[in-house]
Amino acid sequence: MMSVNNERAVSVLKEIRQKHGNSVCADCGETDPEWASCSLGIFVCLTCSGIHRNIPKLSKVKSLTLARWEDSEIEFMAENGNTAVCAKYEAEVPVYYYRPTQKDCQVLKEQWIRAKYEREEFTAGGGEDLPYEKGSREGLLWKRGRDNGQFLHRKFVLSERDGTLKYFHRHDAKEPKAIIKVDTLNATFQPSKIGNPNGLQLSFLKDYSTRNIFIYHENSKEIVDWFNSIRALQLRYLQVAFPGASDLELMPKLTRNFLKEGYMEKTGPRHTEGFKKRWFTLDHRRLMYFKDPLDAFAKGEVFIGHRDLGYSVKAGLPAGTHCNGAWQHGITIATPERSFLLTCETERDQQDWISHLESLLQRTMSPQEYAMEAVFKHKP
Numbered sequence: 001m002m003s004v005n006n007e008r009a010v011s012v013l014k015e016i017r018q019k020h021g022n023s024v025c026a027d028c029g030e031t032d033p034e035w036a037s038c039s040l041g042i043f044v045c046l047t048c049s050g051i052h053r054n055i056p057k058l059s060k061v062k063s064l065t066l067a068r069w070e071d072s073e074i075e076f077m078a079e080n081g082n083t084a085v086c087a088k089y090e091a092e093v094p095v096y097y098y099r100p101t102q103k104d105c106q107v108l109k110e111q112w113i114r115a116k117y118e119r120e121e122f123t124a125g126g127g128e129d130l131p132y133e134k135g136s137r138e139g140l141l142w143k144r145g146r147d148n149g150q151f152l153h154r155k156f157v158l159s160e161r162d163g164t165l166k167y168f169h170r171h172d173a174k175e176p177k178a179i180i181k182v183d184t185l186n187a188t189f190q191p192s193k194i195g196n197p198n199g200l201q202l203s204f205l206k207d208y209s210t211r212n213i214f215i216y217h218e219n220s221k222e223i224v225d226w227f228n229s230i231r232a233l234q235l236r237y238l239q240v241a242f243p244g245a246s247d248l249e250l251m252p253k254l255t256r257n258f259l260k261e262g263y264m265e266k267t268g269p270r271h272t273e274g275f276k277k278r279w280f281t282l283d284h285r286r287l288m289y290f291k292d293p294l295d296a297f298a299k300g301e302v303f304i305g306h307r308d309l310g311y312s313v314k315a316g317l318p319a320g321t322h323c324n325g326a327w328q329h330g331i332t333i334a335t336p337e338r339s340f341l342l343t344c345e346t347e348r349d350q351q352d353w354i355s356h357l358e359s360l361l362q363r364t365m366s367p368q369e370y371a372m373e374a375v376f377k378h379k380p
Contacts, residue, residue, distance in 0.1 A: 009069040013077065017043055017064070021083035027051075027113050030102040037061050038073040040117065041080025045102065051110045058117055089116045091124040094132070095247045096235040096254060097228055104257075105189045107198055111224040132228040135160035139222070143167065144194070144214040146296040151216070158182075158229055163237050165202075165230065167213075178213075180204045182234050183241070186283070187227055187255045190214070193293050198223040203283070208375050210288055212296050231255055258283050259356050261293075265327045265343045275324050275343060282356055285369055287333070302333065302340055303376040305369075307361040310336040313354055317341050333357065337377070 013036070017023060025033045026042035035049035036042065039060040044052060052059035062069065093099070100108040115121045121130060137158040142151040155168040157176075165185060166176035184205040191199045194214050200223055202213040217223040231254045238250045259282040265275040266289060278289040278299065285305065288298035305311040317323065317330035318341070327343035329350035334340075344350040365373070 006068060009074060010065050012074055013064045013069065016074075016078050016081065019081055021086070022081050024082070025102070026082040026086055027116075028100055028102045028104070028109055034064050035061055036064060036077060038069070038076060040085055041076055042082050042085045043077075047102070047106075048109060048113065051106075051113050054110075055114065055118055088123060089120065090122050093122045094130065094232065095251065096231040097122075097132070098231060098255070105191050105197070107191065107220045107224060108189060111221055114221070131225050132232045134229075135233070137226065137229045139217075139226075140171070141167075141215045141217050141223075141226070144294065149294070154215075156215075156226075158226075158233060160233055160236065163233070182230065182237055185230065185234070185255075187230050188257050189227070193261075200227060210283075210286065210298055210301065212294075214294055227255070256284070259360075260353060262349065262353075263345070264289075264331070264349075264353070265324060267321075267323075267341050269338060271318070271321065271339075271341055275327065275341075277327075280342075280353075282353075285360055285365075285372065287357075301376070302335065303373050304333070304357060304360045305335070305373055306363070306365050309365075309373075310334070311361055313357040313361060315350060315354060317343070331357075 022043045024031055025045040025048055027044055027048040030045035033043040033045045035044050035046060037044060037052050037059045039058070044061070049061045052061045098108065100112050139156060140153045141156050143154040144151050155171050157166045163182050165180045165182060167178055169177045186203045188201050189199065190201040191197045193199065194201070194216060196216040198216045198218070198220050200215050202215065203210055234254050235247070235250060238253055242250065261279070261281045263277055264280050265277050267273050267275050278291065279293040281288045285303055287302040287304055289300050290298050312334045314332050315330065317332060321330070321341060323330065323343045327345050329344040329347050331342040331344065331350060331353060332339055333342065344353065
């Protein structure tokens with residue numbers, strides 16, 4: 001049974017949590033945090049508390065309701081809190097640095113927390129140059145083979161001078177296997193898909209089609225440093241390409257997470273072929289489908305334009321369409337050229353896909369998206 005003193009402590013802590021900034025996790029923004037670092041003076045969620053617990057020399061975490069709190073610890077929480085502590089430890093976070101949310105993977109959250117409190121990379125007047133801002137980066141990463149699926153060591157080189165990311169089949173190779181322009185490059189963490197907690201997916205345009213590369217590094221700091229180095233280089237490229245734009249306007253053009261991924265079944269262009277299970281990825285206005293989630297190239301891509309241009313999406317399939325047993329929740333996507341018939345395994349999944357697609361149909365297209373649409377229309 002909870003003691004009177006502990007009941008009072010819980011009540012006071014909950015009052016402190018109601019203050020501005022304290023009602024969300026200081027590190028990922030999750031609402032109603034139930035844990036706190038009594039040594040830093042911040043409120044954190046369960047996931048981030050686990051990361052803090054792994055840095056015992058820096059952070060001592062306690063449950064707001066289950067732990068015993070000393071009066072001095074409660075006073076410290078009241079004197080500090082998320083807003084004040086983050087103002088110190090996030091004073092100089094570079095605009096390109098990826099701040100993880102509650103939806104992001106463990107490695108991004110861990111390195112954000114370690115960069116803030118353990119390495120103090122973002123405190124005012126830190127003095128040391130950040131590893132992401134050197135303009136170039138070179139190292140060995142494990143890359144998945146396109147044909148055999150084996151991960152092998154490959155040399156990667158990020159160059160600000162060339163505005164490229166290159167990789168080489170051998171350490172001593174003079175010519176790169178691929179040259180990727182940073183303005184067409186996307187990077188997103190995919191630990192579940194790749195099967196490694198530090199798995200990173202690189203996507204870029206090659207001959208107007210999307211090419212995927214899957215990489216990882218054993219060291220979580222190293223792979224996150226690569227990720228933020230790419231973002232830093234992209235921002236510098238965009239600042240030159242769009243000199244009148246603010247950094248805030250350029251931020252959405254940096255690396256991004258996919259809007260949605262998952263399995264659906266689809267039929268062919270005549271709508272008489274059998275439905276086949278495919279892995280779908282919605283990235284901006286590109287809906288891509290793959291035979292396998294780790295395929296290097298998509299089997300097909302669909303451009304999702306504005307509804308005023310002849311694009312639409314609706315639940316259900318045309319009358320007489322025969323789909324497979326368990327996948328009964330249909331989606332029909334219409335483009336100016338043709339219709340695509342898809343099925344989902346659950347109604348929830350169907351509605352989620354439709355919601356994301358509807359938001360694209362309603363969003364005004366940019367000049368770059370009109371150019372992309374023209375490319376799709378003239379693809380062989």
